[in-house]
Amino acid sequence: MREQNKSVIFFCRTLFLDGMQRNGTDETDKDGRGGVSMAFSLLHSAAGLSAHTSRRLHPLRDTVADHSHATTSSSSSSSAFSSLSFLCKSHSSRLPRLSALRPELLLPCSVQIQESQRPTVPTVRRNRFEEELGTYSKGERCLDTIQGKNSNSSRNRGYCRCCSRAGATRVICSGSSSSSSSLQWQDSLVTMEDRRRILQQKGCVVWITGLSGSGKSTVAFAMDRILNSMSKVSYVLDGDKIREGLCNDLGFSEKDRQENIRRVGETAALFADAGLITVVSFISPYRRDRDRVRQVVPVGSFIEVFMDVPLDVCEKRDAKGLYKLARQGVIKAFTGIDDPYEKPVNPEIVIRAVNEHGVCVTPDEMAQIIIHHLTSKGFLAAE
Ligand SMILES: Nc1ncnc2c1ncn2[C@@H]1O[C@H](COP(=O)(O)OS(=O)(=O)O)[C@@H](OP(=O)(O)O)[C@H]1O
Ligand SMILES: Nc1ncnc2c1ncn2[C@@H]1O[C@H](COP(=O)(O)OP(=O)(O)O)[C@@H](O)[C@H]1O
Known part of the structure; x- marks a missing residue:
């Protein structure tokens, strides 16, 4: 054994x-x-x-x-x-x-x-989103300042707001917080480049957003299959699956959707850090939530894909019968019916149900559009 x-x-x-x-x-x-x-x-x-x-x-x-x-x-x-x-x-x-x-x-x-093994510095790390958007109180310092170190970890981007040092490592403040834990980030001894050399690909997050029934899951799994046939390592984080496990305590209020996207965003970022082509298919209706995920993924490695399929097409498909129930008022706060969907402003890729000649685009063709983008950006190569 x-x-x-x-x-x-x-x-x-x-x-x-x-x-x-x-x-x-x-x-x-x-x-x-x-x-x-x-x-x-x-x-x-x-x-x-x-x-x-x-x-x-x-x-x-x-x-x-x-x-x-x-x-x-x-x-x-x-x-x-x-x-x-x-x-x-x-x-x-x-x-x-x-x-x-x-x-x-x-x-x-x-x-x-x-x-x-390291001496523990009493540091408190806030919700990363707050760190990036918020400000630090007087007396708070980042971990860099305390330890005088700098890291080239791919996830440690941004800058420290307290010492305003561009390119500083992860922003961790030592101020007080409701959390009593004493946390310290330890950088991996294996870099993203090391993983890339072995996997012959660069980890990234392909974030597919769109209405229910727009074809997110279909495209995500088509991509997964095609990438697999190219000997590329990918993994799909699909809304339905994640909501059964990691997010099974969440509903569809704005707050719950925000937390849903935050959790899957963090998970996707870890998978990408591990070198996987991580395909995420969630409605993710709020622009702000999607933009926050973009912030936790290395610059350039977040590819937002907008499934630009009109509501009436999605509703006609109604694969799960949910639109009908939403119209009947049985399901409340259904995206597109009585809950908002905010279209991406500047997504990397827009997928439409029909092409410029008015011909329907198949799921495989849609997947190939995304894979072509990944290839052109170097994600499917070692260098
Ligand atoms: N109220 C309401 N609004 C939207 N969708 C609903 C709702 N209730 C249940 N469902 C089903 O949940 C799936 C969407 O889950 P997501 O995790 O992708 O949603 S979100 O990103 O948090 O908005 C979605 O799956 P898809 O059809 O694959 O998008 C629906 O089947
Ligand atoms: N390119 C496409 N052309 C026609 N029908 C599609 C296409 N992509 C998906 N569909 C169909 O639309 C329905 C919803 O697709 P799905 O992938 O479940 O959407 P979502 O994950 O966005 O809810 C399914 O019945 C699926 O077969």
């Missing part, structure tokens, strides 16, 4: 799910279990490993056990990517819960738990 796993680990691609990142994916999950187990579950799926819904499992203990199974079984797979291994590095706030795990569960599945 141990020997077998050694070889798996030797070949595998690693990805850190660091306690720090819970600030993004499970910020509203006070318990902290849901986001981590869901992230494991999604990554299992992305790697083509056996995926279990997090709700069926005891979060953490069972995902680790599940991971043990996945790692072992992946040893026979020829796909390098299916040998994904997770090194879960814990910060102090998570230790009590993780330390309850039995060592015999942890050792064979290469999940290592260790406390940060």
